[in-house]
Amino acid sequence: MSDVSKHKLTQQVIDRTLKAPIEETRELLQRDGELKPGLGKISSVVALSLGFLSLLGVLAFHFPEYLTTPDLRHKYSVDTLRQLLLVALLVAGGMSLANIILGRMRRLSMVAFALVIVATVLGGSRVPVGDFPDHTPYIGLDWFILDLLGSTLVFVVIEKLFPLYKGQSLFRKEWQTDLKHFAVNHFIVGLALLVVNFLLHHLFGWLVRSDFQQFVQHIRFVPQLLLCVLVADLAQYWAHRAYHEVPFLWRFHAVHHSVKTMDWLAGSRQHMFELIATRVCVLAPLYILGFSEAVMNAYIIVVGFQAVFNHANVHLRWGPLKYVIVTPNFHHWHHASDDEAIDRNYAAHYAFLDYLFGTAVKSPKKFPERYGVVGDYMPDGFVRQQLFPFRGSTKPRDPEA
Known part of the structure; x- marks a missing residue:
């Protein structure tokens, strides 16, 4: 030879x-569908x-x-x-x-x-x-590993036990894009917290009053936690509403709304600008009021769970609680592209805020018919979605393109 x-x-x-x-x-990682x-x-x-x-x-x-x-x-x-x-x-x-x-x-x-x-x-x-x-400087690799394992084990089981859409696959379309969002959001947590901490101290430090913070910290744990969640959700509500009503801000928030299949991974799709800006808006009042460390740790657990759970492919009977707290049923309507769902259901924790401000969805239908941005103009792919606010078009996509 x-x-x-x-x-x-x-x-x-x-x-x-x-x-x-x-x-x-x-090739396998580029596929979707049931295994x-x-x-x-x-x-x-x-x-x-x-x-x-x-x-x-x-x-x-x-x-x-x-x-x-x-x-x-x-x-x-x-x-x-x-x-x-x-x-x-x-x-x-x-x-x-x-x-x-x-x-x-x-x-x-x-x-x-x-x-x-x-x-x-x-x-x-x-x-x-x-x-x-x-x-x-760090990139939070341990948080990514633990959160991915924990979220997969907990929320996939919940979705299989109480599914809203029973035939929905774990590896649904565009899951690869949302997994990239999930990873990047975790890897930049160190940078995001550094930026948020800098902005909070330099923009809002002058508002801090130690005597008032001492008063807040002496409130008992449970009412202090409920107050903390309320303050955070009021800030979240108006920031969220601004993302919908200000065209420039909507271009960033449209990335989050472009997901067309709701599951535990869907909430991870988010533009990095929105990730940091929203955290500043929400954490600033909490920082000014000075909630205790124990309450802040509990709030982080609450917001972390609801952020994933409310996007999940889950349906449960909530009874009167559906008018009090945000549930998957409530938040799914926010992501719907049905006419009656546009610019509705802004709250992240307390559903009664939307009823109070007149932005709750009113529909005879139990569930939305479709999800995503109207016109389906958002490109797929993490990088293209991060670039979209600066050069993308919001014109409806040509179905034959």
């Missing part, structure tokens, strides 16, 4: 062993996801000062995280190896198994963590 033939043969082997699995993985059981796709996707997140977790152990969130790293147990990482590696490795042996989704499983091997070689769950500086 000539040297040229040997080179071609070697290249073919490399293509089959390396390029083919990567191409298959890339049918019994073909190895579900276990392969689980193995691939856990393998990838495990590798990210190992990197976070190696570089905690740059990849972990300061507020979180002081609260969680490193030993517990090591155990979770070990379990994830074992599950991902076991699933991918079993599929390789059984010949099910072998190429995809090879990629998942390779991720497990790389994570293990880099130290796995035994990476030592020494002393490190606490005031370095």
Whole structure:
């Protein structure tokens, strides 16, 4: 065999062993629709996801000062995280190896198994963590991993138990775009908090009165939390309403409204400008009033849960509570493109605010017929949606284009 033939043969082997699995993985990540059981796709996707997140977790152990969130790293147990990482590696490795042996989704499983091997070689769950500086720039990789795992485990189960649309697939159309929004929003949390903190102190610091803050902090926990949520929601309501009624601001908010399928991931679609601006508007009054740290921590949990839950593919009977708190039924109407839903249901926590200000949806229908922006003019793709407010057109999309 000539040297040229040997080179071609070697290249073919490399293509089959390396390029083919990567191409298959890339192709799978570009698909949407239901995963049918019994073909190895579900276990392969689980193995691939856990393998990838495990590798990210190992990197976070190696570089905690740059990849972990300061507020979180002081609260969680490193030993517990090591155990979770070990379990994830074992599950991902076991699933991918079993599929390789059984010949099910072998190429995809090879990629998942390779991720497990790389994570293990880099130290796995035994990476030592020494002393490190606490005031370095960071991208919140740990928050991304924990939130993605937690949200997937909790909200996917809730959606399957109490679905509004029973035939809706977990991997619905444009899920890839919203996952990118989810990731970027978490990775820039450090930058966002830095900007928000700077703006709050420089724009609103002069309004702070320590005696009044002491009065607020001495209110009992539950009424103080309810007051905190009310203050935040009043700020959220008027900021949200401005996004709808001011054309320039709508171009940013239209990104969030462009999602056409509601589920737990849909709320992640958001322009970075809106992400930061809304946090300033909402946190400024909370900062001025000086709510206690315990109440603020509780509020963060409340807003984090409702932000995901109210976009979820969930239907429950709420009774009279539907007039008091914002539920998925209430917020789905806000995302609808039905005529009676346009510029309605602005509240994020307390539904009675919309009834008080006359912006609650009034419709004989139980559920919306369609979602998204009227005219469906928003392009798909994270980068194009971030650029849309500056150069995109709000003219209705040509269905034949």
